[in-house]
Amino acid sequence: MDYAERLQNVSVLGAAGKMGSGILLLTAIEMADLSLKPENKGKHYVLNAMDVSGEALPGLMRYLKAQVLKAAEKKIVFLREAYAQRKDLITNEQIINQYIEDVLFMVRPTTLLEATYQSHIIFEAIKEDPELKAKIFRQINENSTVTPWFCTNTSSIPIGELDKKAGLDGRLLGVHFYNPPAVQKLVEIIKADHTQPDLVEFANTFAKNLRKIVVPSADFAGFIGNGHFMRDALHGIHEAEALSEKYPFTQAVCMIDKITRDFLIRPMGIFQLIDYVGIDVCSYIMSVMNPYLKDEDLHSSLLHKMIDLGVKGGQNADGSQKDGFLKYEKGRPVAIFDVNKKEYEPVSSLQHACDVELGDAPSSWKPWKALVGDRDKDAFLKGYFAEMKSMDNLGSKLAVKYARRSKEIGLKLVEDKVAFSNEDVNTVLLTGFFHAYGPINEYV
């Protein structure tokens, strides 16, 4: 069965979720584009959008329609050629509408798992629960009329174990998209020891057609992305906890968030990133990873405390940020949560004290956006960090320490053979986390 045949019947599980909806969109477009090729004329394409949440499916279809419209507008040059034989389609608008129809009529929203039993490919993006994932894979595998391949979007669960638990005989592959899948360029591909090579090849072709950047990761809990992020976050949490011995807790959080965002020139501070991913999600991923780690305790009681207080971050259905360590207005942090007082304190009343204690960033500092666009980033960063290392203020000291820890985490991932090279680690951080420079560098 070749690539195009495989994609004639596909299911996405958890299609209404954050990740599932994006994967559904990308898959739908890839399938539609295949169906438009002359050699595939007359073939039938089915994409099951399966989710237990029936009430979320209409919203999913609306999302899909809006997104396919955007995609179609962007690729009008391709579409005009693809529909060249259709004499009735003359204007761009007619062609775009036809394309939307062709994509949407392929997609079948459903709450029934039975719908997936004829699919050759199953993309899974249900919640991060090993038992549930295994149970569903097993059920599909036992009832399927074909021999399906499974691609899981798990962020942390080892693939080999999941495969074994579900009895899939090497037909499971980790295909780890980043949030949101339609925008993020990075896909980590995680092959277990027994994963079938054809499946890996399929996934590589698929990701390439989606114009993703693929980084292979070894089958070790957390893979590269979370392997780095969770430890980096934990370092930030520990630093904030240490500072809170001397400063009020909110100020400590404010300081570490500022160091990670401004001093290290990252797109957001570490506490904002934890909120973005979700405090509960972070804590959960740590708990999935932790049993596999030797000489290391990946666990934070602060995160538990926050969750117990019901402060969890994450995103609303419309993509807006929920409050977590930070409180947000129009996506910008405006206040910081005080775990002791259980209330938010405005950033405006903390900022000054925070700035005074940390001191200035190096004089050559520039914002993340400018750095990303800088053609000679390397030279800039050399000078920037050299200056930082020569500075005596608290902010610079903490930032250098942070950067060193981040590098150490990266090197350890390579040493442990989770990542196959330094460059792979850097690519994950550059593309999956939008850092302006990789953690494994010569600057610190």
Added chain:
Amino acid sequence: MIAGYNTISMGTGRKEFHPKKPRPDLEDYIKEAGQAVLKMIGGAEKVDETVFGNFIASRFNQQGHIAGFAPYIDEGLRYKPSVRVEGACGSGALALTTAMRSILAETAEVALVVGVEVQNSVKAVYGADILAAAGWAKERKTGHAYFFPGKFSDRAKAYAEKFGPEKPRDAMARWYENAIENARLCPTAQEYHNTTKDLIACGIQKPNPKGFVDSLNFFDCSKVSDGASAIAVVSEEGLKRCGIDKKDAVEILGFGQAEEDITKPPAEPTRLSTTKVAVQKAFESAGITKEQVGTVECHDCFTIAGIMATEAIGFAEYGKGADFVLEGHTSRKGSVPFNTTGGLIGWGHPTGATGVHQAVTLWEQLTGKAAGAQIDIQPEKPYGLSINMGGDDISVISIVYKKAE
């Protein structure tokens, strides 16, 4: 001609522009430009008739029947004649020549001419469908998604094949640079706020055939613009009626108009043959030669059209337009400055307004009202020339201007 006025050319590039925020509409632009002219000439009672140039508001704005906006400009225009003319992107100059014919026929002494277009109402991908109406509808199916960029991309390709790829590409980038540098001197220009340092680096970028067309990049294209331009076309009698001094007027020496068959592809894609005929007619009717032209407003809907225009006018030999541009002749310090407020690429291209905008710019330059964008007009070269083109070298109007004496 007297009392010219341009609104801002609104669209990407302007700081005020935000695709999702409300903006002035068709009637707002008409009113702003129309009232500005009326104010300068002493009110609506001076006007005998109004002529609108508009390409296709019926599709961009669901608005036909533009003539009915004359009394909306000023109640004083109620019950006076008003007409809207259309010749695609040449609608503006068509409105001017329509007004001139009224003056020549002595059916009017003062005609108010307003060109207008509001195009940012739709995304570029749908705008391309609408603008494709300037070509032959039966060709739309086989045409490019971006129909007109596709047409001129074909011309650019043919030109590069015939005359070598490098020079034309460099000259197109240079044309872009000149356009932006001129636009920066004119506060109403769409690229007025442009601060890019290395303009050549933009202009020289490789075309991306997957996302756009084969032989043009985005910088080679005129802008998607909203705006209006207005001016009064008057007889000697009309000038007196408006109480305006001759030194504040330009005289129309002559004009040429030419039409090509819209159903036929260009006989020679490397030439603007219709433009050449229109310009020749304009020169003949004015009794001047190209050597006497001090400045040109040409229809650079794409950079390549600007280069070909230098050949169509006769400044450069066939195939030598790129050299002419690269040698700096068309820059504001050159032997014959082109498009001194940025042209369609730098100032903007609100299609139906463009021909009128060209007239306003020449009126400003020849009467010394161009402020920061002012160039020196040499006494031995006192004439201004405009070329306004509808479609792919289909409807062309060329006009010769001189400061009134």
